[in-house]
Amino acid sequence: MNVTIENLSKDYKGGHRALDGIDLTVGTGMIGLLGANGAGKTTLMRILAGVLRPTSGRITIGGHDLATSAGRTAVKRMLGYLPQELPLYTGLTGREFLDYIALLKGIDDKGARRRQIDLLLDRVGLSDQANRRIGGYSGGMKRRIGIAQTLLGDPRLIIVDEPTSGLDPEERMRFRTLLASLGGDRTVLLSTHILADVAQSCPQVAVLNTGRLVYFGSTTGLTDAAEDRTYLVHSDGPAPEGCTVVNATTTATGTEYRIVGDPPPAGARRVEPTLEDGYVALLQTHRETQETHR
Numbered sequence: 001m002n003v004t005i006e007n008l009s010k011d012y013k014g015g016h017r018a019l020d021g022i023d024l025t026v027g028t029g030m031i032g033l034l035g036a037n038g039a040g041k042t043t044l045m046r047i048l049a050g051v052l053r054p055t056s057g058r059i060t061i062g063g064h065d066l067a068t069s070a071g072r073t074a075v076k077r078m079l080g081y082l083p084q085e086l087p088l089y090t091g092l093t094g095r096e097f098l099d100y101i102a103l104l105k106g107i108d109d110k111g112a113r114r115r116q117i118d119l120l121l122d123r124v125g126l127s128d129q130a131n132r133r134i135g136g137y138s139g140g141m142k143r144r145i146g147i148a149q150t151l152l153g154d155p156r157l158i159i160v161d162e163p164t165s166g167l168d169p170e171e172r173m174r175f176r177t178l179l180a181s182l183g184g185d186r187t188v189l190l191s192t193h194i195l196a197d198v199a200q201s202c203p204q205v206a207v208l209n210t211g212r213l214v215y216f217g218s219t220t221g222l223t224d225a226a227e228d229r230t231y232l233v234h235s236d237g238p239a240p241e242g243c244t245v246v247n248a249t250t251t252a253t254g255t256e257y258r259i260v261g262d263p264p265p266a267g268a269r270r271v272e273p274t275l276e277d278g279y280v281a282l283l284q285t286h287r288e289t290q291e292t293h294r
């Protein structure tokens with residue numbers, strides 16, 4: 001499923017520009033969407049899901065133009081969207097909730113609904129909880145029933161907005177594995193702040209910075225942006241100047257800083273970069289470029 005975005009911009013009321021001239025084409029597979037708070041990820045996802053209109057630009061999904069009502073209807077049929085805050089009917093059981101959403105999605109045949117719901121409950125590991133009210137589910141179970149409703153109707157394009165925030169590590173891993181198993185011939189767009197989720201399940205990644213697309217390509221390519229620029233340095237005082245601190249660990253004799261920068265400070269030891277290092281290095285470069293253009 002090809003998603004093509006051309007020169008897309010979004011201005012909210014009051015004139016705030018949340019997206020600024022995005023050009024992006026993605027194909028099948030899992031694509032991570034990264035960016036700081038307020039970078040425009042949710043805005044982009046809501047526009048792709050058809051719940052928000054862009055100010056300008058053109059989007060086609062599987063050849064259907066989102067600017068036309070026929071295009072929006074066609075896209076709705078092939079789309080599964082899990083927003084950041086999915087309204088759940090806590091008084092319904094998991095099964096009743098899925099049945100209700102399946103009806104809304106136009107799956108009219110009762111037997112077909114039941115078969116799909118059984119399969120999905122099994123896939124998200126909630127078969128034995130299906131007849132419990134959602135109000136009694138844990139946070140992780142609520143996310144899983146959320147992804148199950150997203151998958152009703154076997155969508156070709158799946159958009160999930162920060163699905164793992166607030167989940168414990170085991171539940172996060174389970175959710176990530178579930179999402180990764182959806183890839184294949186579908187397009188899965190995953191917005192998250194958790195870089196490890198992207199590193200482990202998304203071969204491609206897009207990065208937004210203040211409404212602009214600053215990277216789209218392989219996830220390993222973004223990691224490599226910090227190659228030969230990532231160091232560990234020990235100090236009993238503040239971090240060395242002129243570099244970006246990715247994290248700091250307290251030791252018995254001071255602090256060990258993980259830094260990205262050039263040239264390395266005295267005594268620094270070069271290490272292999274992670275996606276987090278590449279991401280930090282990329283944003284640092286863009287912020288510096290923005291500063292010099294001010």
Ligand SMILES: Nc1ncnc2c1ncn2[C@@H]1O[C@H](COP(=O)(O)OP(=O)(O)OP(=O)(O)O)[C@@H](O)[C@H]1O
Pocket residue numbers: 012013016017018035036037038039040041042043044
């Ligand atoms: N309804 C709105 N009205 C006005 N401004 C908005 C609205 N929704 C979002 N914005 C602004 O648009 C920008 C992009 O917001 P958006 O929620 O898309 O970012 P995000 O990358 O998803 O952030 P986060 O990671 O915090 O969820 C922000 O500056 C935000 O304050």
